[in-house]
Amino acid sequence: xxxxxxxxxxxxxxxxxxxxxxxxxxxxxxxxxxxxxxxxxxxxxxxxxxxxxxxxxxxxxxxxxxxxxxxxxxxxxxxxxxxxxxxxxxxxxxxxxxxxxxxxxxxxxxxxxxxxxxxxxxxxxxxxxxxxxxxxxxxxxxxxxxxxxxxxxxxxxxxxxxxxxxxxxxxxxxxxxxxxxxxxxxxxxxxxxxxxxxxxxxxxxxxxxxxxxxxxxxxxxxxxxxxxxxxxxxxxxxxxxxxxxxxxxxxxxxxxxxxxxxxxxxxxxxxxxxxxxxxxxxxxxxxxxxxxxxxxxxxxxxxxxxxxxxxxxxxxxxxxxxxxxx
Amino acid sequence: xxxxxxxxxxxxxxxxxxxxxxxxxxxxxxxxxxxxxxxxxxxxxxxxxxxxxxxxxxxxxxxxxxxxxxxxxxxxxxxxxxxxxxxxxxxxxxxxxxxxxxxxxxxxxxxxxxxxxxxxxxxxxxxxxxxxxxxxxxxxxxxxxxxxxxxxxxxxxxxxxxxxxxxxxxxxxxxxxxxxxxxxxxxxxxxxxxxxxxxxxxxxxxxxxxxxxxxxxxxxxxxxxxxxxxxxxxxxxxxxxxxxxxxxxxxxxxxxxxxxxxxxxxxxxxxxxxxxxxxxxxxxxxxxxxxxxxxxxxxxxxxxxxxxxxxxxxxxxxxxxxxxxxxxxxxxxxxxxxxxxxxxxxxxxxxxxxxxxxxxxxxxxxxxxxxxxxxxxxxxxxxxxxxx
Numbered sequence: 244x245x246x247x248x249x250x251x252x253x254x255x256x257x258x259x260x261x262x263x264x265x266x267x268x269x270x271x272x273x274x275x276x277x278x279x280x281x282x283x284x285x286x287x288x289x290x291x292x293x294x295x296x297x298x299x300x301x302x303x304x305x306x307x308x309x310x311x312x313x314x315x316x317x318x319x320x321x322x323x324x325x326x327x328x329x330x331x332x333x334x335x336x337x338x339x340x341x342x343x344x345x346x347x348x349x350x351x352x353x354x355x356x357x358x359x360x361x362x363x364x365x366x367x368x369x370x371x372x373x374x375x376x377x378x379x380x381x382x383x384x385x386x387x388x389x390x391x392x393x394x395x396x397x398x399x400x401x402x403x404x405x406x407x408x409x410x411x412x413x414x415x416x417x418x419x420x421x422x423x424x425x426x427x428x429x430x431x432x433x434x435x436x437x438x439x440x441x442x443x444x445x446x447x448x449x450x451x452x453x454x455x456x457x458x459x460x461x462x463x464x465x466x467x468x469x470x471x472x473x474x475x476x477x478x479x480x481x482x483x484x485x486x487x488x489x490x491x492x493x494x495x496x497x498x499x500x501x502x503x504x505x506x507x508x509x510x511x512x513x514x515x516x517x518x519x520x521x522x523x524x525x526x527x528x529x530x531x532x533x534x535x536x537x538x539x540x541x542x543x544x545x546x547x548x549x550x551x552x553x554x555x556x557x558x559x560x561x562x563x564x565x566x567x568x569x
Numbered sequence: 570x571x572x573x574x575x576x577x578x579x580x581x582x583x584x585x586x587x588x589x590x591x592x593x594x595x596x597x598x599x600x601x602x603x604x605x606x607x608x609x610x611x612x613x614x615x616x617x618x619x620x621x622x623x624x625x626x627x628x629x630x631x632x633x634x635x636x637x638x639x640x641x642x643x644x645x646x647x648x649x650x651x652x653x654x655x656x657x658x659x660x661x662x663x664x665x666x667x668x669x670x671x672x673x674x675x676x677x678x679x680x681x682x683x684x685x686x687x688x689x690x691x692x693x694x695x696x697x698x699x700x701x702x703x704x705x706x707x708x709x710x711x712x713x714x715x716x717x718x719x720x721x722x723x724x725x726x727x728x729x730x731x732x733x734x735x736x737x738x739x740x741x742x743x744x745x746x747x748x749x750x751x752x753x754x755x756x757x758x759x760x761x762x763x764x765x766x767x768x769x770x771x772x773x774x775x776x777x778x779x780x781x782x783x784x785x786x787x788x789x790x791x792x793x794x795x796x797x798x799x800x801x802x803x804x805x806x807x808x809x810x811x812x813x814x815x816x817x818x819x820x821x822x823x824x825x826x827x828x829x830x831x832x833x834x835x836x837x838x839x840x841x842x843x844x845x846x847x848x849x850x851x852x853x854x855x856x857x858x859x860x861x862x863x864x865x866x867x868x869x870x871x872x873x874x875x876x877x878x879x880x881x882x883x884x885x886x887x888x889x890x891x892x893x894x895x896x897x898x899x900x901x902x903x904x905x906x907x908x909x910x911x912x913x914x915x916x917x918x919x920x921x922x923x924x925x926x927x928x929x930x931x932x933x934x935x936x937x938x939x940x941x942x943x944x945x946x947x948x949x950x951x952x953x954x955x956x957x
Contacts, residue, residue, distance in 0.1 A: 309732075342733070
């Protein structure tokens with residue numbers, strides 16, 4: 244089979260289907276994941292084909308979903324849990340942080356917790372409160388968890404395969420506003436390791452580092468900057484824990500400038516960690532301080548204001564100009 | 570008495586008696602399943618006698634031995650804390666019957682999810698008692714292989730393990746196995762959302778799990794009345810599965826009721842809530858001071874219901890045990906205390922690099938990087954020392 248074009252949501256659906264087919268221990272759990280196929284239809288048709296024992300509609304209790312997924316993992320299953328929206332994950336936060344993340348270490352490695360927690364995240368779809376948040380830093384901060392986010396259909400397919408095969412808990416953030424974006428998926432060639440970043444556009448003047456929904460924005464920024472004669476490199480981080488600092492470093496040693504972009508609030512966010520680490524690693528290469536573009540230290544605003552809150556083309560270009568002005 | 574769900578319960582072949590759900594007037598004291606009175610008299614119970622009908626004198630002596638040795642181990646651990654060998658200890662004093670009775674009801678292939686006070690259950694599952702002390706000494710955060718004895722790690726955050734037990738039980742059912750799962754928790758935990766969610770999940774998926782609540786009357790300083798307006802076992806009714814209150818200081822009753830509940834689970838009849846009505850004779854932990862919140866008289870009243878003494882009275886009265894047995898057990902007890910003491914004192918501090926071990930199963934670049942930095946930092950001290 245050669246590459247085929249599909250939407251990001253469909254790629255995840257296909258990846259889940261592949262995993263359910265390949266391993267009878269893989270389970271899908273979540274609210275409305277069965278007949279409805281999830282509110283974004285990511286699990287569409289899976290219950291019909293794999294049955295209610297493997298694609299499980301759960302009671303509306305996020306802590307219960309993750310807590311029972313932990314128990315199923317202890318029994319040898321590999322649950323893939325759906326949290327319906329980013330802002331609904333917090334009832335499960337205790338189970339994720341206190342139990343899921345630490346259990347392997349507490350058992351001195353004797354037990355494994357292969358649980359994937361899928362979370363549609365981010366804004367840009369005009370949703371109501373609690374449906375547009377980007378809480379990835381709250382999970383990346385916790386040892387024992389791995390945190391990833393694909394930006395395109397191919398990565399969505401393959402990173403989901405790799406997350407399910409991982410013996411560690413993986414928080415899988417799905418860029419919900421990119422669910423319907425189509426791109427090529429080649430189901431025969433693994434694009435690379437799960438936690439490796441990828442240079443998606445080469446450039447020489449400045450590096451833009453982003454992940455999930457912001458990769459597309461950064462590519463548009465690079466195109467716009469190109470017209471002004473500026474050559475920007477775009478790095479798709481793909482993984483927020485671990486972060487592939489080697490790839491960022493290699494890019495920054497070439498371009499000498501770095502702007503990190505994410506939807507999540509800038510304060511104590513992924514960009515803050517990258518700025519600190521890259522400053523340590525590339526102190527003598529940098530021509531400008533590492534800049535960050537992201538959300539503000541305010542609750543995610545009502546939908547009519549989200550364009551002002553989310554980093555868009557102009558705000559990223561502004562940061563690019565500021566960096567280049569040093 | 571048990572509270573029945575509206576769903577029909579299949580008749581039990583072994584007991585053969587049909588029970589009618591008795592209506593109690595509001596405010597009446599709930600009945601307690603009791604097979605052995607505090608005075609050591611065996612009383613008949615049409616519902617649960619069948620589950621201990623074939624118990625031999627040797628098995629009765631075994632239950633007694635388990636309780637005595639568990640209490641001795643527990644006392645040794647308390648002393649070790651007082652001597653500075655342990656950072657903390659959570660004593661099970663007074664709860665031996667609840668733990669040994671329920672623990673001995675489990676089968677080898679059953680799976681146990683404990684809190685941090687289930688030393689007696691751990692004993693029944695064959696976990697070496699010295700393994701339990703690692704986390705209280707501060708050399709690890711758990712430390713045993715849960716799958717060696719189907720005994721999960723101690724869970725400190727209150728109630729979280731009831732969901733793990735439920736999920737595990739869902740897996741057992743998916744596998745088509747006839748094992749059962751038992752989740753331990755306390756009266757305080759009954760207020761936790763996770764416990765409520767575990768009741769919901771286990772009920773709707775009909776999971777083979779027994780919820781074994783040791784109501785020891787106190788959640789640190791808060792009495793059970795601060796957790797619930799109704800007797801805890803009655804909570805089960807709202808979720809659609811049976812709940813039963815058992816005398817938690819009666820090892821026979823705890824054994825019988827837990828066996829009944831585990832067999833229900835094995836037969837595919839779903840979850841059961843067992844409330845073992847008992848008393849925490851000691852402090853919550855060695856850091857606690859119960860004199861600030863409860864009266865001596867209450868403890869004294871419970872002393873008269875001591876789980877070990879009542880079985881001893883019964884064993885002696887029925888000529889199931891002689892002086893030789895008790896003397897031998899005394900010696901075994903002292904030997905256990907000595908072994909535990911020596912094992913704890915000999916327990917080495919962990920290697921410094923243990924900080925970075927088993928954080929992930931598949932590794933993590935940041936952990937590797939920080940381990941290397943830590944190694945370099947430590948090595949810098951070694952160089953200084955050798956230079957002088």
